[in-house]
Amino acid sequence: MKSFGANKVLKGVDLQIRGGEFVGLMGPNGAGKSTLIKILAGVYEATSGEIRLGGKPVRSLASSSDVGFIHQDLGLIDGLTISDNLSLAQPPKRRLGPVLDKRAERAEAAQALRLVGLSMSVDTYLSDLTPGEKTLVAVARVMGRGANILVIDETTSALPPADAGRVIESLALAARSGATVIMVTHKLSEILNATDRVVVIIDGELVQDAPTAGLDRAALVEMLMQHESDAREINTRAAAGEEPTCVLELHDVCVGKLGPINLRLNAGEVIGISGLPGSGLHDIAFLVNGSLKPERGEVVAHRQGLKRALVPPYRESQGGFGALSVRENLSVSSLWRWRRRGARLLSPRRELRDCAKIAADLSVRPRPMDVPFDTLSGGNKQKVIFGRALLAQPHLYVLCEPTRGVDVGTRSEIYRLIREMAASGAAVLVASSDAEDLFSVCDRVALVVDGRLQRLRQVTEMTASELELMV
Ligand SMILES: Nc1ncnc2c1ncn2[C@@H]1O[C@H](COP(=O)(O)OP(=O)(O)OP(=O)(O)O)[C@@H](O)[C@H]1O
Numbered sequence: 001m002k003s004f005g006a007n008k009v010l011k012g013v014d015l016q017i018r019g020g021e022f023v024g025l026m027g028p029n030g031a032g033k034s035t036l037i038k039i040l041a042g043v044y045e046a047t048s049g050e051i052r053l054g055g056k057p058v059r060s061l062a063s064s065s066d067v068g069f070i071h072q073d074l075g076l077i078d079g080l081t082i083s084d085n086l087s088l089a090q091p092p093k094r095r096l097g098p099v100l101d102k103r104a105e106r107a108e109a110a111q112a113l114r115l116v117g118l119s120m121s122v123d124t125y126l127s128d129l130t131p132g133e134k135t136l137v138a139v140a141r142v143m144g145r146g147a148n149i150l151v152i153d154e155t156t157s158a159l160p161p162a163d164a165g166r167v168i169e170s171l172a173l174a175a176r177s178g179a180t181v182i183m184v185t186h187k188l189s190e191i192l193n194a195t196d197r198v199v200v201i202i203d204g205e206l207v208q209d210a211p212t213a214g215l216d217r218a219a220l221v222e223m224l225m226q227h228e229s230d231a232r233e234i235n236t237r238a239a240a241g242e243e244p245t246c247v248l249e250l251h252d253v254c255v256g257k258l259g260p261i262n263l264r265l266n267a268g269e270v271i272g273i274s275g276l277p278g279s280g281l282h283d284i285a286f287l288v289n290g291s292l293k294p295e296r297g298e299v300v301a302h303r304q305g306l307k308r309a310l311v312p313p314y315r316e317s318q319g320g321f322g323a324l325s326v327r328e329n330l331s332v333s334s335l336w337r338w339r340r341r342g343a344r345l346l347s348p349r350r351e352l353r354d355c356a357k358i359a360a361d362l363s364v365r366p367r368p369m370d371v372p373f374d375t376l377s378g379g380n381k382q383k384v385i386f387g388r389a390l391l392a393q394p395h396l397y398v399l400c401e402p403t404r405g406v407d408v409g410t411r412s413e414i415y416r417l418i419r420e421m422a423a424s425g426a427a428v429l430v431a432s433s434d435a436e437d438l439f440s441v442c443d444r445v446a447l448v449v450d451g452r453l454q455r456l457r458q459v460t461e462m463t464a465s466e467l468e469l470m471v
């Protein structure tokens with residue numbers, strides 16, 4: 001059991017894991033998954049209950065060299081080589097007295113890389129790797145140290161599908177050769193493709209524990225939604241109206257390696273753009289938002305006082321005010337809404353009412369709005385930043401990775417809200433590496449390749465596999 005103050009986050013979870021099993025851990029945002037992993041890692045201490053490893057009670061699993069943790073922030077250093085990253089925090093190999101045995105370190109690193117199917121030189125700098133390769137290096141690091149129990153918390157949530165696929169494949173391979181894997185994820189395909197068993201935690205309680213064989217997407221969704229009363233069906237896309245009104249246009253815009261980019265954003269339309277990491281995908285979003293200035297070309301607003309709102313791609317480092325409350329994080333961009341007529345003062349009652357409504361629509365947990373943003377779970381942080389953009393009621397929404405890390409129920413709620421934005425006449429740009437975002441809410445989509453934005457295509461003309469291939 002684990003409580004934070006009066007908040008009971010884990011309510012007596014009993015879980016046994018056998019050696020060699022690949023267990024997927026799922027559940028809505030704020031269910032307690034990361035808290036459970038942090039208790040195993042010794043970051044938090046359980047309020048009550050115990051952990052046993054091989055039958056023996058232990059304080060946490062962190063002290064055992066058998067167990068390796070991979071957190072979302074991988075703990076690798078970009079300015080070092082793969083070999084140096086792998087030997088970080090390991091006792092140095094010595095040849096004679098203080099002379100380090102670099103050869104032995106490099107040989108061990110090469111062997112660890114082979115375990116995850118990477119074949120580049122161990123002298124490659126981490127900064128030259130793709131995000132997926134970096135994640136594989138993090139897996140290699142724990143496996144190279146002899147860990148045969150791997151504990152992974154949403155490590156793939158920020159990876160494009162192809163990279164995520166490689167990481168999952170290498171974990172599945174480790175499991176087939178005898179390692180035990182415990183993995184938190186919101187992605188149904190990862191559960192179905194790789195795990196032997198799925199455990200669902202909802203509201204701090206373990207509510208399902210079943211073999212994966214025999215389950216399909218529909219069965220998983222049902223398991224996840226059984227306690228979700230406020231999850232709604234995805235609406236069908238609103239039909240396109242008459243001649244569109246352009247609200248903002250990029251005209252031959254260049255910045256860094258990007259460009260020239262031409263793009264028109266129309267009222268009532270959701271445009272989706274996608275691309276690999278490093279493609280400049282989010283830079284296009286920042287150009288549209290006005291937070292990045294073009295070196296050449298023009299960003300033309302087609303209406304006076306065009307109001308824009310941005311959901312940035314990395315909620316941990318951008319956009320959230322950790323020490324401020326959920327309510328303050330929601331309302332900070334919209335204080336004008338609650339100004340009393342003719343007065344300088346705000347109406348806190350109306351502010352609270354509007355914030356509470358948005359928080360309820362997005363099922364932000366926990367419910368009290370005075371808790372610090374920092375204490376929210378990953379997915380709930382995302383919801384608050386999304387809610388802030390909604391409250392600002394802009395003419396143009398710029399949404400980067402809008403569903404990163406949110407649970408299945410909230411994902412469809414976010415899709416519904418995006419369609420509502422467009423239906424109420426706003427223009428929406430979704431910049432996402434998640435194929436589902438593109439085909440679930442966008443009217444037209446295009447890929448960013450080699451610094452250029454390819455032709456926009458109607459999503460209805462594309463098949464699901466074409467879209468999957470795009471990203
Ligand atoms: N340090 C903390 N102080 C207070 N409350 C916390 C703290 N850490 C987590 N919580 C609360 O515990 C609950 C569970 O959070 P946790 O991070 O375990 O969720 P999660 O299942 O990992 O969700 P997500 O899918 O969004 O990552 C949340 O309500 C969160 O607000």
Ligand SMILES: [Mg+2]
Pocket residue numbers: 033034035154377378379
């Ligand atoms: Mg979490």
